[in-house]
Amino acid sequence: MSRDPLALVRAHPGPAFEFSFDGEPVPALPGQSIAAALWASGRLSWRRTRHTGRPRGAFCGIGVCFDCLVVSDGQPNVRACLARAVPGGTVATQEGTGYAQIQ
Amino acid sequence: MPRSSEPAATGVVVDLVVIGAGPAGLAAVNTAADLGLSCALLDAAALPGGQFYRQPATGLRAARPQALHHGWRVFAAHTARLEAHRAAGRVRQFAGHHVWSVSGGVGAWESHALGGADGTGGPGGGQAATVRARAVLCATGAHERQLPFPGWTLPGVVGAGGAQAMLKAGLVLPGRWVVVAGSGPLLLAVAGSLAEAGARVPVLVEAADYAGYARRPGTLGRNPGKLVEGAAQAARLLRHRVAVRTRSAVIAAHGTDRVEAVTVARVDRDWRPVPGTGRRVACDALAVGHGLLPQLELALELGCAVRALPDGSPALIVDAEQRTSVEGLWAAGESTGLGGAELALIEGELAAHSIAAALRRPVPVGADGRLRALGRRRERLREFADLMAERHRPGVGWADWLSPDTEICRCEEVTAGAVKEAVEELGAGDQRTVKLLTRAGMGWCQGRMCGSAVARLAGGNDPAGTRPLSCPVPMGVLAADDATDEQ
Ligand SMILES: Cc1cc2nc3c(=O)[nH]c(=O)nc-3n(C[C@H](O)[C@H](O)[C@H](O)COP(=O)(O)OP(=O)(O)OC[C@H]3O[C@@H](n4cnc5c(N)ncnc54)[C@H](O)[C@@H]3O)c2cc1C
Ligand code: FES
Numbered sequence: 001m002s003r004d005p006l007a008l009v010r011a012h013p014g015p016a017f018e019f020s021f022d023g024e025p026v027p028a029l030p031g032q033s034i035a036a037a038l039w040a041s042g043r044l045s046w047r048r049t050r051h052t053g054r055p056r057g058a059f060c061g062i063g064v065c066f067d068c069l070v071v072s073d074g075q076p077n078v079r080a081c082l083a084r085a086v087p088g089g090t091v092a093t094q095e096g097t098g099y100a101q102i103q
Numbered sequence: 104m105p106r107s108s109e110p111a112a113t114g115v116v117v118d119l120v121v122i123g124a125g126p127a128g129l130a131a132v133n134t135a136a137d138l139g140l141s142c143a144l145l146d147a148a149a150l151p152g153g154q155f156y157r158q159p160a161t162g163l164r165a166a167r168p169q170a171l172h173h174g175w176r177v178f179a180a181h182t183a184r185l186e187a188h189r190a191a192g193r194v195r196q197f198a199g200h201h202v203w204s205v206s207g208g209v210g211a212w213e214s215h216a217l218g219g220a221d222g223t224g225g226p227g228g229g230q231a232a233t234v235r236a237r238a239v240l241c242a243t244g245a246h247e248r249q250l251p252f253p254g255w256t257l258p259g260v261v262g263a264g265g266a267q268a269m270l271k272a273g274l275v276l277p278g279r280w281v282v283v284a285g286s287g288p289l290l291l292a293v294a295g296s297l298a299e300a301g302a303r304v305p306v307l308v309e310a311a312d313y314a315g316y317a318r319r320p321g322t323l324g325r326n327p328g329k330l331v332e333g334a335a336q337a338a339r340l341l342r343h344r345v346a347v348r349t350r351s352a353v354i355a356a357h358g359t360d361r362v363e364a365v366t367v368a369r370v371d372r373d374w375r376p377v378p379g380t381g382r383r384v385a386c387d388a389l390a391v392g393h394g395l396l397p398q399l400e401l402a403l404e405l406g407c408a409v410r411a412l413p414d415g416s417p418a419l420i421v422d423a424e425q426r427t428s429v430e431g432l433w434a435a436g437e438s439t440g441l442g443g444a445e446l447a448l449i450e451g452e453l454a455a456h457s458i459a460a461a462l463r464r465p466v467p468v469g470a471d472g473r474l475r476a477l478g479r480r481r482e483r484l485r486e487f488a489d490l491m492a493e494r495h496r497p498g499v500g501w502a503d504w505l506s507p508d509t510e511i512c513r514c515e516e517v518t519a520g521a522v523k524e525a526v527e528e529l530g531a532g533d534q535r536t537v538k539l540l541t542r543a544g545m546g547w548c549q550g551r552m553c554g555s556a557v558a559r560l561a562g563g564n565d566p567a568g569t570r571p572l573s574c575p576v577p578m579g580v581l582a583a584d585d586a587t588d589e590q
Contacts, residue, residue, distance in 0.1 A: 003299070003300065003301040007301075008299060009165035009167050030163065032162075032275070033160075037273075039277055040273075040275045045360065050516070052516055058261060059552070060262045060552070061265025062265060064548060065551065067548075077547075082221065
C-alpha cells in the first residue's frame with residue numbers, strides 16, 4: 001500500500017525542473033506551487049516571523065493566512081501557496097518583513 | 104487581448120458578473136448563459152472548481168483526478184458547458200483574477216480585479232481588469248475557522264482544508280504520519296483523502312460527537328443522501344484503519360522547529376479538557392480546523408445584511424431567490440451559509456433564474472417545476488446544514504486549551520495573555536477593541552485566522568469580517584483607479 005498522491009490520480013507530469021531555495025536546488029513538477037514543491041521535498045518552513053524569529057510555512061493552503069510568504073526572485077511577501085514554481089527561480093526564506101533582503 | 108495603454112477589459116460590459124468559480128459560481132454562470140445572459144466569471148484561482156472541485160494543476164496531467172473527488176461527473180459536465188459558452192462568446196472567463204472591490208449600484212456595477220498571485224503573474228493572471236455588469240452574483244465561498252492551542256504555529260500544523268487543497272492541487276502531503284483534528288464533517292473527507300493518498304492517519308480527533316445527529320431523525324430522514332455519504336466516509340476510514348475519537352481535542356502540538364507529536368485529551372460538552380486524560384500521539388503533521396467561515400468582504404462592503412448561523416458564524420441573508428438585501432446583488436453557496444457542494448450547486452442555479460427574470464429574460468417552458476423542486480431540495484439541505492452547524496458549534500471550553508504564551512494572532516504574534524489582559528483588565532468587550540489594544544488582527548491576514556478566537560475570547564460570536572479590500576492591492580492600482588474615477 002505504498003501509494004502516493006501522484007499514483008492515486010495517475011499523474012504523468014512533464015519532466016521535473018529545479019528552482020533554488022536558500023541556495024539549494026529543489027525539484028518541482030510542472031504546475032506545482034512553490035509551497036507544494038517545498039512540501040514534496042520535505043520542507044515545512046520557509047519564513048521567520050518579525051518579532052520572535054519563529055519558523056513558519058504553509059498553513060491555510062488557499063491564500064488567506066499569509067503564513068507562507070517567501071522572497072521570490074527578489075520580491076518579498078509572495079504567497080508560496082499561490083505562486084507557481086518556475087525553472088531556475090530563486091526562492092529564499094523570508095526574514096521578517098522581507099524588505100531587508102531586497103538587494 | 105487588451106490594447107496596450109488601456110487598463111485590461113475596461114470595455115467589458117455584461118449582463119451578469121459571477122465572482123467565484125466554485126460549485127455555486129459554475130452552476131450560476133452556466134445556467135445564466137443557457138438563459139441568454141452575457142456573463143463574466145471571475146475567480147482568484149487559475150482553474151475553476153473552488154474548494155470542493157479543486158483540480159490538480161494542468162501541468163501535473165492527472166489521468167484520474169476523480170480519485171481525489173466525489174461527484175466529479177457533475178463537475179466535468181459543468182466545465183464542458185462552461186467551455187461551450189466560452190467558445191460561443193456567452194461567457195468571458197477571467198481566471199487568476201482576484202476581485203478586490205465592487206462598486207456602483209443596481210443595474211451598473213463595476214468589479215475591480217487584480218491578476219496573478221501577488222503580482223507574480225502566472226497563467227490567466229498578471230493583468231488588472233474591471234468588468235461592468237447589470238447584476239452581480241457573489242459566490243466567494245468560505246475559509247477555515249481556527250481555534251488556537253499551544254504549538255499551533257509550528258511548521259507541520261496545517262489547516263485541515265488547507266492540507267486537502269494542497270493535496271488536490273499540488274498532489275503533495277505535509278507529512279507521512281498525519282493526525283486530523285478539530286470539528287465538523289470536512290475532517291472526515293480530509294482524513295479519507297490523506298489516507299488514500301498514502302499518509303498514515305493514526306487518529307481523527309473530533310471535539311463534538313456524531314451521536315447528536317441521531318437525535319434529529321426527521322432531518323436525517325429528509326436527507327438520505329447525507330446518510331449514504333456519511334456511511335461511505337466511515338467505511339473509507341475503517342478501510343484505512345483511521346481511529347476516530349469523538350469528544351476529544353488536540354490541546355497542544357509539540358516540537359521545536361516542526362511538529363513531532365500532539366496531546367489529545369477528552370473534552371466535556373463545552374469542549375473543556377477533562378484533567379488527566381491527555382495522551383501524546385506521535386506525528387509529523389497535524390491537519391486541523393474547526394469548521395468554515397463564509398468569505399464576505401465584497402458583499403459586506405456593499406452593505407449586505409448578515410445573520411448568525413447556529414454555529415455563530417455570519418452569513419449573507421438571502422431570500423427564496425438568492426437575492427441579498429442589496430438590490431441587484433445576489434449570493435449563492437457558502438457565502439450564504441455552510442452547506443456543502445450540492446447545496447451550492449442548487450443555489451447557483453436558483454440565483455441565475457432569478458437574475459434572468461430580473462433582467463427580463465423570458466422564462467423557459469417547464470422551468471417552474473424545476474425551480475420548485477430545486478427550492479424544496481435547498482430547504483432540506485439547509486435544514487441539514489443547520490443541524491451540522493449546531494452540532495459542531497465551538498464549545499466555550501476551548502479557551503482552556505490556551506496558555507498565556509500561546510499565540511492567538513499568527514501575523515502580529517499577539518499572545519493569549521495579551522488578549523486576556525485587554526478583555527479582563529482593560530475592559531475590551533469585542534474583537535475590534537481587542538484589535539486596537541493589542542494589534543491582534545491587524546497583520547497580513549486581517550484577522551481571517553485569529554478573528555474567530557479573539558471575538559470568542561471577548562465574549563462574542565465569529566465576527567463578520569469587514570475589510571475595505573479583499574486582498575492586498577498595490578498602491579499603483581489604487582492610484583490608477585482613483586484617476587479613472589475623477590475623469
Ligand atoms: C480549504 C477548503 C477545503 C475544502 N475542501 C472540501 C472537501 O474536500 N470536501 C468538501 O465536501 N468540502 C470542502 N470544503 C467546503 C467547500 O467550501 C464547499 O463544499 C464548496 O466548495 C462550496 O462551494 P462554493 O461555490 O460556495 O465556494 P468555493 O468552492 O469556496 O468557491 C469560491 C471561489 O471563489 C473564489 N473567490 C473568493 N473570493 C474571491 C474574490 N474576492 N475574487 C475572486 N475570486 C474569489 C475562490 O477562489 C473560489 O474558487 C472546503 C473548504 C475549504 C475552505
Ligand atoms: S498558506 Fe495561507 S496564504 Fe499561503
